[in-house]
Amino acid sequence: MELGWLLWGAAVLLLLLLLHVLMELSPAVNFALRIGLYCLLCVVASALTVPACLLVNGGRTVKNMRIIKTVVKTFKYFFGLRFEVKGLKNFEVEGPAIIVSNHQSILDMMGLMEVLPNNCVQVGKKELMYTGTVGLIIYLGGVIFINRKSTTSAKMVMAEVAKTMATDNVKVWVYPEGTRNCTGDLLPFKKGAFHLAVQAQVPVIPVVYSSFTTFYNPKKNLFTSGKIKVEVLPPIETKGLTSDDVSDLTDKCFCTMRETLFRLSGRPSEAKDSS
Numbered sequence: 001m002e003l004g005w006l007l008w009g010a011a012v013l014l015l016l017l018l019l020h021v022l023m024e025l026s027p028a029v030n031f032a033l034r035i036g037l038y039c040l041l042c043v044v045a046s047a048l049t050v051p052a053c054l055l056v057n058g059g060r061t062v063k064n065m066r067i068i069k070t071v072v073k074t075f076k077y078f079f080g081l082r083f084e085v086k087g088l089k090n091f092e093v094e095g096p097a098i099i100v101s102n103h104q105s106i107l108d109m110m111g112l113m114e115v116l117p118n119n120c121v122q123v124g125k126k127e128l129m130y131t132g133t134v135g136l137i138i139y140l141g142g143v144i145f146i147n148r149k150s151t152t153s154a155k156m157v158m159a160e161v162a163k164t165m166a167t168d169n170v171k172v173w174v175y176p177e178g179t180r181n182c183t184g185d186l187l188p189f190k191k192g193a194f195h196l197a198v199q200a201q202v203p204v205i206p207v208v209y210s211s212f213t214t215f216y217n218p219k220k221n222l223f224t225s226g227k228i229k230v231e232v233l234p235p236i237e238t239k240g241l242t243s244d245d246v247s248d249l250t251d252k253c254f255c256t257m258r259e260t261l262f263r264l265s266g267r268p269s270e271a272k273d274s275s
């Protein structure tokens with residue numbers, strides 16, 4: 001019996017050693033294992049957090065985000081990630097708001113939870129619902145699901161959100177690029193978030209995360225430890241704006257965020273580029 005346990009111990013040790021050697025030798029293995037660990041963490045932590053959410057809050061509610069946030073905030077230590085956050089005071093607006101931020105990777109979920117204010121739900125693609133326990137926890141957290149393949153239905157969902165934001169006093173977090181983008185720059189913004197802000201007459205609060213490219217690049221199998229700078233920018237008011245102003249509002253927000261992204265990432269801005 002004792003010899004059996006000893007053999008098991010030796011086998012596990014050998015496996016760990018083998019994995020370590022493989023990770024050292026092959027960046028592809030290293031990357032796959034680290035991303036695999038991230039996904040496993042998400043799946044397992046979600047499975048454990050679902051009962052906690054159901055017991056404490058009884059069902060789908062934004063209040064569950066507090067519990068989810070507490071759990072997710074521990075993930076960074078597994079990957080040697082550090083966050084340096086500035087401007088949290090800018091979230092302290094009275095009532096609802098639209099928060100917009102850049103979206104680089106599935107890892108963003110950690111950065112999101114690092115700064116997430118209370119009573120704030122995210123807009124996510126509906127496919128996320130079908131990711132097992134992760135989908136369940138996202139559902140329980142009150143995430144608003146949209147069908148990106150149908151503009152009409154996405155617009156209808158957003159219009160409904162504009163109506164309920166004030167009554168429920170919630171903030172809504174949108175990734176205006178509409179998809180992940182890890183190039184160190186921003187994709188052109190979709191206008192949904194800005195229509196929503198104008199319809200609900202609430203401020204837009206931009207949040208910018210510095211580029212991950214120095215420590216995370218799936219194309220190069222790069223995923224090491226690293227520091228992420230996060231800046232919550234001052235709210236952009238929308239009082240009195242109409243649907244005619246949405247394009248200008250989108251452009252203004254895009255330019256401010258792009259400038260901030262380049263500054264935080266130590267990349268020369270366009271203006272400096274051309275000089």
Ligand SMILES: CCCCCCCCCCCCCCCCC(=O)SCCNC(=O)CCNC(=O)[C@H](O)C(C)(C)COP(=O)(O)OP(=O)(O)OC[C@H]1O[C@@H](n2cnc3c(N)ncnc32)[C@H](O)[C@@H]1OP(=O)(O)O
Pocket residue numbers: 041042043045046049068071072103109122123124125128134137138141143146148149150151152154155158159174175176177178179190191192193195196
């Ligand atoms: C405990 C352990 C836990 C472990 C895991 C825990 C997870 C924790 C939870 C975290 C959850 C995180 C969830 C993150 C999810 C991230 C995502 O899924 S990002 C992808 C989905 N999000 C988005 O796409 C949002 C951004 N997109 C938009 O805002 C879009 O505009 C749109 C509303 C989706 C519509 O897109 P599309 O169909 O592509 O159409 P457009 O080109 O944008 O617009 C066409 C046209 O319509 C006008 N318009 C858009 N919206 C409106 C509107 N609301 N009202 C009126 N008109 C609108 C737009 O202006 C265009 O017209 P124009 O003439 O060209 O201007």
Ligand SMILES: CCCCCCCC/C=C\CCCCCCCC(=O)OC[C@@H](O)COP(=O)(O)O
Pocket residue numbers: 038039040042043103105106107108109125128130131132134178179180181
């Ligand atoms: C029964 C099915 C089981 C499926 C198991 C899947 C397990 C998934 C496990 C972990 C993934 C963790 C994801 C955390 C949530 C992050 C949300 C996110 O970042 O979604 C990407 C989305 O914004 C944009 O999508 P695209 O870039 O357009 O694509």
